Amino acid sequence: MPGIATNLATIRTRMHEAALRVGRDPATVRLVAVSKTQPATAIRTAHTTGQLLFGESRVQEARQKRDALQELPLQWHLIGPLQRNKVKMAVTLFDLIESVDSLALAEEIQRRVSTPLPILVQINIGGEAQKHGLAPAEAEHVIRAMAQLPGIQVRGLMTIPPWNEDPEASRPHFRALATLARHLAQQAIPGVTMAELSMGMSQDYTVAIEEGATLVRIGTALFGER
Numbered sequence: 001m002p003g004i005a006t007n008l009a010t011i012r013t014r015m016h017e018a019a020l021r022v023g024r025d026p027a028t029v030r031l032v033a034v035s036k037t038q039p040a041t042a043i044r045t046a047h048t049t050g051q052l053l054f055g056e057s058r059v060q061e062a063r064q065k066r067d068a069l070q071e072l073p074l075q076w077h078l079i080g081p082l083q084r085n086k087v088k089m090a091v092t093l094f095d096l097i098e099s100v101d102s103l104a105l106a107e108e109i110q111r112r113v114s115t116p117l118p119i120l121v122q123i124n125i126g127g128e129a130q131k132h133g134l135a136p137a138e139a140e141h142v143i144r145a146m147a148q149l150p151g152i153q154v155r156g157l158m159t160i161p162p163w164n165e166d167p168e169a170s171r172p173h174f175r176a177l178a179t180l181a182r183h184l185a186q187q188a189i190p191g192v193t194m195a196e197l198s199m200g201m202s203q204d205y206t207v208a209i210e211e212g213a214t215l216v217r218i219g220t221a222l223f224g225e226r
């Protein structure tokens, strides 16, 4: 799959340039290669070019790929909605869960982990009715409650802004997430950091990096259409 190696090189260059444009250290931005629906062979190809961090949306699908790729030193992020009855399996598969959007889900994770698990709190930054994520106004209250759970470590925020074909349309949403993260960091909630801002996908990742993303989640631009 030569396309994957070429695409990765292009993405890494664009990420690097976006960081430099705003005076950020390119090393502070990581690529989450979103491999949902892609076969294990595609992940292997990406790994041969040095990609170690992958994102999956479904617990069962991630389990199959982890099994098939056991010998590779990969890291996995869960980026899709997590049902309560999948938490037990999810905590054994993922290094970080990006899509925690309720205290109830955080409590379920707390019940299932043996060592503390890093999470991101998903924010519905555009206030869309059908989207997952906490309302920005709820975030501080919920994160303060999550901070009481020793089994989880809040490391930052994640968002999926309203879809728009113009990447510039995402910019105010990314900026709003960065502003919210800064506000939360200022509260200095014990045990909580705002080290990670997961925002930006194939369409708008360079804009996200300009607005402070530390994780960009890229599927289509890397592996092709799903």
Ligand SMILES: *Cc1c(COP(=O)(O)O)cnc(C)c1O
Pocket: 034, 036, 057, 079, 080, 160, 201, 202, 203, 217, 218, 219, 220, 221
């Ligand atoms: C699928 C998915 C992505 C990747 O989307 P692309 O447009 O294919 O880059 C990123 N984040 C989440 C949460 C996703 O579900």
